[in-house]
Amino acid sequence: MPTDCLSYQESGYFSTLITDYLNEKPELKALYHRFPNLENFKLQLEEKGNSFIGNDNFKREVLISVLEKQYESIAISKETKQNIQNLINPKTFSITTGHQLNLFTGPLYFLYKIVSTINLCKELKNEFSEHNFIPIYWMATEDHDFDEINYFNFKHKKISWNRESFGPVGRLSTDGIEDVFAFFESEIGLGNNAESLKNLFKKAYLEHNTLADATRFLANELFSSEGLVIIDADDADLKKSFIPYIKNELIHQTAFAKVNETTPLLESYSVQVNPREINLFYIEDHLRERIVFENGSYAVLNTKLTFSEEEILKEVENHPEKFSPNVLLRPLYQEVILPNLCYIGGGGELAYWLELKSFFESQNVTFPILLLRNSVLLATEKQAAKADKLQLTWRDLFLNQQELFNQKTKLLSEFTIDFSTQKEVLKKQFEELHKIAEATDKSFLGAVKAQETKQIKGLENLEKRLLKAEKRVHQEHLNRIISLQNELFPNQSLQERKVNFTEFYVEYGEELIEKLLKGLKPLEMEFEVVVL
Template sequence: MIDYLDETSELKPFYNHFPKIENFKSQIEEKSSNFNSYGKRQVLVSELERQYQNFNVSKTTLNNIELLNDSNTFTITTGHQLNLFTGPLYFLYKIVSTINLCKQLKKEFPEHNFVPIYWMATEDHDFDEINYFNYQGKVFRWNRESSGPVGRLSTEGLDKVFDLFSKEIGTSNNANFLKKLFENAYLKHSNLADATRYLANELFQNEGLVIIDGDSIELKKLFIPFVKKELLEQTSFKKVTETNELLKDYFVQVNPREINLFYIEDNLRERIIFENGTYKVNNTSTQFSESEILTELENHPEKFSPNVITRPLYQEVILPNLCYIGGGGEIAYWLELKSSFEENNITFPMLLLRNSVLLAIRKQAEKADKLKLSWSDLFSNQRVLLDSKTKDFSQFKIDFSEQKEYLKKQFDNLYTIANQTDKSFIGAVKAQEIKQLKGLDNLEKRLLKAEKRIHKEKLERIVSLQNELFPGQSLQERKANFSEFYLEFGNKLIEELLTELNALSQEFKIITL
């Protein structure tokens, strides 16, 4: 990611245009020529209208859906799993980045329209990754079995999670909002896809966010030619394997299968494999000849699900999309895919690293000031931070570098003598030098330890503050749930994010609420 953000020449073959405002003009032109089917837009709009049928939709969102009929309308897309109650905070940051980029592009290119899209990962089957959320150090988990695409999963059993969460957050106005939000999302919708749509729609509908579920017969009909090519020619495997060889000096995020498709039903999502001239659904007795699987594709496209390699292609086939916004791992695996897109004659989108944020409340910022801690200090490794601050608090210098230099000079004199006598004496001098330098190291460590005892109270306050901001010594955005901050700040939380974040800025933003 550092090399990508630095636009190093080695990585330039693996992406289209770097996400700078001036580069969007070229991306718009390319996507316009590549996504020029009005019929495809009609299918997209019709399907979105169907998916939103039973939801209260804002005028802004309805208008954005309607705008997708126009050839001068483009999308900016982010995608995320169906994490319970949004999961970690960066769910919000992805969507806010997407919304804010659309606003920025509209100012720069007023003749075009830009629609923010949240692509729900409804066809994933990694239930253990999404069935919980953290709230103030406690884990609220939905305990049940799941084997098929999670979007189709019944919300049965979430009433127990709701009861536990409700008891935890109190009875304030913001707490009552969170309870109602959870109840309406998960207890009044029959499957996880609809529950997640309700949740994201409630949080962002005033910003015109459009939420799409790719687990759709009509949308997958548009993808049939590409699925067919994947089945018959194994395009992705060949192209991504070639790319991964070129990227071998980096950690490869994903490795392609020979066929990068799953076969799905309500309680099934298994790989399609090709063996001895037969297409088989892994871990089942289902199998097809070539003609049979192509007939199955034509009759039931909804049963063919893209994996991590082909899902991006599916997204870009059905959306007039300019840019994908994701985390570091996501952007890294998208960089493996450009040659596969080129082979399928689909425009490769711009790739933008999502905003990253540390949320701090004013009391925490005041504590940091009192302890003379910079934000840079707080991002440090905790052991390194405590050592550094102990040295700052101490009345004297906890550094024996001068003594070590003096000692080395004394031993230089001894080496001069040693070189004039029996060679065995040199070894004795060297051993003594190592021993005494090690002794000084140990004394320095013991002095630091003694000073830590003296400044124990301040250091404990530093540890407490850093642990609040970095739960589990991890980035807050990867652990904490939005409800912790919504409970105290209500709508101000999302308003501040929308105001403070600049999608095209790559700085780590610190927001004090």
């Protein structure tokens, strides 16, 4: 099978902002605290250890209490239980990833985020054995974009949960999801792994009342043996620690000012998220609406709720759970309540984190290390053997399809389909004509240039016609190449963004997770190819 590897930068699937971050471009260094390497983790440990201090370990005690309450209704592994208990220890720190509550995990990269987090904890434990490192999955229970999460793909079919949703998705009732299960059951087929998947879906979604509870059960079933700790931050006790920051946002609107100060540093990139004057929502079970300051009072959009400054500050004190941070304020909330060293996310997530460093500094909260999650291409042994037979590298298969088509046609051809040499010879001949024209009649110069352009263009057209002819000659071989690429890159996109884990689990079962845990190396920052 192919043995080559490629960096994220070489893959062609990441934005300029992320590739510049990975290349540690000097112009971006003001936007992050420390780059992810072991030496910097040592410094981060010291700084976070000094800053994450509550009265008599109060923050850690609250965190443990909330987690124990949230795990009451599901079986907990000894590894996860030990990790929760270890949180009381000042030498225990977290590595966190976050993700939406996608139906049955959504795209494959849900797994890659969590495995990256687990494996980084293992690597840090090997390096800093006197500390404990806890992998945390932060469930995005307060999101409201249900249309982004209400489906998953299985063998080119979209399996959707169609219902109305208002308010934070974590509180959404699982009533009516039986129809989704019935359709999935009819599609998945027979076999032990198929039965395991059906039971997993049934126990997660048919035996739990809310989407948050269902997602916690699902992630716990997949990763509890690795000690994964799952947190739902939509919790009154956790938000009590965040009250001072909620008040600051309402009264001083610091995030708006600080993020806008950062924007000029990102002017050559597409800014990921624009701040609002107030980056908070007001939430109840069936309500999640923005808070705005208008005409001297605070209002909740699309409702009749209004507050004076005194009233809204009292509401924060009495009901902090009703105040939900948006995408720009949520990172601060996370770092306030967790002893966290590093956030692991996709390119889009890291892009908005890079807007936040000066805001964190204004709040005296340590900015975490930012690590791009592992990206993975899953291939079967049969596909790897096919790549070998077709003399393809993994790097080849990441190419744009037209570029791959052209490159392989040129390699398969018995003669060179590249007239670069001829074009260079032609240009040198015309250099002499240019000199003659300039020395005799300069009006002749335009005619010489026009003739040069015409002849170069003629060679390029001949090159294209020859390439097209050779494509026809080697059509069968080229079709096999493109067929393999289409299998690995559905719709010419990354597999991890389209395919659900069930497509591989139904064939390989627990071996899928085992191979990911064995193969993913978060700090190497290479696009992993995992052969099943």
